[in-house]
Amino acid sequence: MRLRTLVDEVRLGPAVYRVLRPYRPLPRAALFPAGGEPRPHCLLMYADRTAAAVLHAAWALATISPRSLVCLPMRAARPPAHTPFAGSEAMSYDLVLLHHRLQFPLSRWKQVRARLRGGTPHTAVLPPGVLPGYEEIDHDARGYAGQRDHLRIELSGRTAFVVGSTVAFRQWGHCLRRLATGPGPDEASSCGAPHHCVSVDDWRPRQDRDWTDLHIEVVADWRPGAVLPAANAVRR
Numbered sequence: 001m002r003l004r005t006l007v008d009e010v011r012l013g014p015a016v017y018r019v020l021r022p023y024r025p026l027p028r029a030a031l032f033p034a035g036g037e038p039r040p041h042c043l044l045m046y047a048d049r050t051a052a053a054v055l056h057a058a059w060a061l062a063t064i065s066p067r068s069l070v071c072l073p074m075r076a077a078r079p080p081a082h083t084p085f086a087g088s089e090a091m092s093y094d095l096v097l098l099h100h101r102l103q104f105p106l107s108r109w110k111q112v113r114a115r116l117r118g119g120t121p122h123t124a125v126l127p128p129g130v131l132p133g134y135e136e137i138d139h140d141a142r143g144y145a146g147q148r149d150h151l152r153i154e155l156s157g158r159t160a161f162v163v164g165s166t167v168a169f170r171q172w173g174h175c176l177r178r179l180a181t182g183p184g185p186d187e188a189s190s191c192g193a194p195h196h197c198v199s200v201d202d203w204r205p206r207q208d209r210d211w212t213d214l215h216i217e218v219v220a221d222w223r224p225g226a227v228l229p230a231a232n233a234v235r236r
């Protein structure tokens, strides 16, 4: 698997951040929080088949790139017509995948993003097996109290962040694979609705807060919904 990317190196004080973006924009990918910030209970993401394949590759790239931030810009996207966000003032968020070892303060992303330039084209080669299949994962491991490899999903500055370790990104990789390849025969959607979707969440044992669910729906027939003039006026 390959992913054409744009690579930026952003200096902010003494720190240099490496930011990877897909080479081509994703006009048919959008993400909306449902609930309050900074940890809404649910993030609803929509992607056409092309964007689902790019997200799968971007997830694999993030898994093996512990020193980079992998960004999927989506804030310019209009919500698909079939969603509750069409015709509302809801604005799409970007998605950033990063490793917790970077210890990146999420509030700094706005400054990093403002410094992104055209980027240097680079084709990332993603070895097969970066993201294991469902049967290769120890699914019970998530419930172990001592298990430390969980994702964290948070919002900051109109961006949804998925933060994790190599193990955590790998453990959810089968979902992203399924997103890109389509459901198996007789396979139900993750939420029971009649569409193709997967869900990724940051639940962990003994947590002292609600978890956040990232629900990703593949929209094969993407029709852009209307956008209210007011929503356009406040776009950043």
Ligand SMILES: [Zn+2]
Pocket (backbone or CB within 6 Å): 189, 190, 191, 192, 193, 195, 196, 197, 198, 215, 217
């Ligand atoms: Zn669903």
